[in-house]
Amino acid sequence: MSARNALLQWPITRTDTLPARLWSSDEIARVTGGRASAAFQVSGVEMDSRDIRGGDLFIALKGEAMDGHRFLDTAFANGAAAAITDRPIVQPHVLVADTTAALHALGQAAADRANAMRIGVTGSVGKTGVKEAIFAALDRSSRGKAHRSVRSYNNHVGVPLSLARMPARSRFGIFEMGMNHAGEMAALADHVRPHVAVITTIAPAHIENLGSEEAIADAKAEIFGGVVQGGTAIVPADSPHFARLADHAAKAGVKLVSFGRSAHADVRLLDAIPSANGGSLVTADMGDTRVCFSVAEPGDHWISNALCVMAAVRAAGGDLGAAGLALAEMGGLKGRGARHRLAAPGGHALMIDESYNANPASMRATLRALGQTPATRRVAVLGAMKELGDFAPRFHADLAGPLAEARVDFVILVGEEMRSLARSLGKGEAGALAAGLHFAHCGDPEGAIAALEDYGITAGDAVLVKGSNSVGLGRVVAHFTAREG
Structure with a gap:
């Protein structure tokens, strides 16, 4: 069968029949408990008026030092279709009591309706690159039905915003999750409720607030508390804190999958040969199979990242061949390689x-x-x-x-x-x-x-x-x- 015929005969799934819009006014009002001023549809969700594109929903968030309602005129001038506000305005809007609570509700509703396999990615080093590589692999194999958090939207505002942007058609959602203090990761995990929770590594980032690497490992491991029943924890086998992370995973009742060079790793490096382009040719043992693939990004740390990606893609039910191709084509991100x-x-x-x-x-x-x-x-x-x-x-x-x-x-x-x-x-x-x-x-x-x-x-x-x-x-x-x- 030719590649063209194979694509034409690709099976139709339930999500193919869902609306292409992101949100309608009725849906936003229902999930936030708000009141819509008019009927509208939006194609995106944004909290920064400077980043608004035509058709977006602007959420006027209020913080201690900033009030998004001050930027409503800018948002609509930049093409916003509507806004979520806590006060009436002349433009199309959904009126709510608390815009931050509305954002959280919208994120939860997006997670519920999409029925997507959700992957949460955290770690002291490498979480953005690993998140991007997992997305590239799953997006390739799902015909563009993977969703991810953009930039480093990984905090108490960025995570629910990234969830709210997830289309109903998504089959996979990959979310970066960061923290500076104990307790923050638990709150983010409650938002994402991941099926697969990934910890890339433990290192002394944010040690000023947490005091020790052991405390950092404990704080990162809070992600396991939000994993859905039957979910998987992906952890670095080579970390000196492996046993600590494994103990947290066991207490949370999630399946443990480890990656690295250690003999006990479930996804274990067998060989890594430098390639002409500065990357590596990697061979890994995944227990019941061996895989060989290229990693475009240079450095030993990207060999470890690649093993992590393979473990996560497999746990999410993705295609390992697509993951290998994604790793072979990955280019460095702005500011990150x-x-x-x-x-x-x-x-x-x-x-x-x-x-x-x-x-x-x-x-x-x-x-x-x-x-x-x-x-x-x-x-x-x-x-x-x-x-x-x-x-x-x-x-x-x-x-x-x-x-x-x-x-x-x-x-x-x-x-x-x-x-x-x-x-x-x-x-x-x-x-x-x-x-x-x-x-x-x-x-x-x-x-x-x-x-x-x-x-x-x-x-x-x-x-x-x-x-x-x-x-x-x-x-x-x-x-x-x-x-x-």
Whole structure:
């Protein structure tokens, strides 16, 4: 049978007959307990008036410092079809007592009506990339009927918003879930009620608020409490906190599936061979079968991520072949591994954009990947790692070893927290180590741009830009990618 005929004969499912609209005014009013001012339909849901597209529903959320009702005119000027408000307005709207409660109700209703397999993804490192890879795999095999949270919409507002955006036709929903404090993950898990709960890794991100990695593991494991009956927990077998996570899963009554290099892993790495494009050719044992697939993203951490993706896709009833293809085609996300080819004297240089997030584990993994990247010279622009509290000086200073192991030729340190690393490298002043690592320390992204301009990017260089998002190193990437070629 030809591929065309196979597509034409693809079976019709129940969801194929559902309406293509996202929400109608009657549906919104019914699930929120509100009152619609007029009949309307919407194709999207948004809480930021600047991001409104034609046909969207704008939810005027109220917080301690901001009231979305102030931006109703902007939302409608940008094309909103209607709004959810707590006061009457002249434009089409659904009037409710509490707009935040209405958002939560809309999210719960979306989860109930779609009958989709829901996957919740959390972890200290890698959750956005893993979420995107799981989505790509399931979207491919379901003919576009997978839904995911966009950007890093992973908090108490972003998660219900992502749920509210899920079409009734969805067969899969993949939701990123983040937390800063104990108790937050439990609330998000109650929203998502995942069938599959994924923890990518445990590392000292947000340790300022939680105090220890053990407390971080406990807080992440709160996701298991929301897993539906018969659901699955996906956890890293190589984590020193594996037993702790397994115990939480057992107490929650969910099936445990582990991934990694350890002999006891259910999805176990057998072999990983570097490929010509910088990625890897991976062979994994999944218990009753072995799979071999390519991973486009470079770095050992993406080998672990890929095993996690395979475990999650299988637990969700997805297609492992589609997952392999998705991993082979994955490109780096903006701020999370995107690679840019820069015009430079003598040819081209590489800039790796990891400017969105940073913690000790992701810094080490990304520096290791930089060390494995073929280059004439390796340059790192490293911004401060936030939310480390009293642990910050030690975790920053400890990056000296990974920098040396990666054979970095020049490093630019950005932010006051990087002073402890500067002392480790050169007693507080710009200088050089015997190994040949030169560095500069500056206070802001503009200083980093000037330092990198002074150093000069030339053909064959590989430049890594990584730091916590609040440091603003995206400005460094934007400045130099203007010369992409």
